[in-house]
Amino acid sequence: MPVFVALIIGPLLLLCGLLTVDAFGVLRAKQHADDLSVEAARAAQQAIDPAQAIPGTAFVADPAGASAAARRYLAKTKVSGTVTVTDGGRTVTVTVTSRYHATFWPKTFSVTATSSAALLHGITQPDR
Template sequence: MPWDDRGGISLLIAIITGPLILVSGLLTVDAFGSLRSRENADAVAIEAARAAQQAVDLNSLIPAHGVKVDPVAATAAANGYLARTDAQGTVRITDGGRRITVTVTGSYHAKFWPHTFHHQVSSSARLLFGTTHPEDGEIR
């Protein structure tokens, strides 16, 4: 049978399939690289907030009216953690010294696409006082 087309493929599909798979694979590398960079920034923000949370103001413990951080020591602890991980970020202490928010900014320079992905992630830590539930009047 001279006109049997079993196993035949269109010339257009044969030419386009290879480059299309290659380009989509390369863009996937950049997409996952950007995601990995964002997840790393998120992890750094979480750990910097935890480091700051350890700087409890000891004078707030004695009257037993709640726990708060020493703003100077907490900011120094968080900034120290950011410096050790080569991350850029800011530290904010609110709620009377009970909430620490660390915001980390980062970027990923794409390998195969002429673009730089910028991201900014934040993490908060809240100091609670009480044995079974927070004694500041709110359960969070």
């Protein structure tokens, strides 16, 4: 009986260890996609509409410029994603899709992360 247990436990522990490597790899890929979506949304918020910002009418993102800035950031990082500008140019939402090729499984995992950035300005509190 102890020999049987030793023969079974060893491979089971090895299998669990190998699967854990891929599980943490998927988790790292998800975190990386989340980081990229946050940074792409932040890059998009830098593209404010100068026609409204210079005279002080409003501080909003230029939808075309914001989308282009986020897409340029995503292209540099070699991931795909979608960019949406809402709330009259005040909010940018970026969804990033990435992949993780498993090391020990014959599988590729797809991970998705979404982040939003709101353009705020003001001295003591954000103006809306």
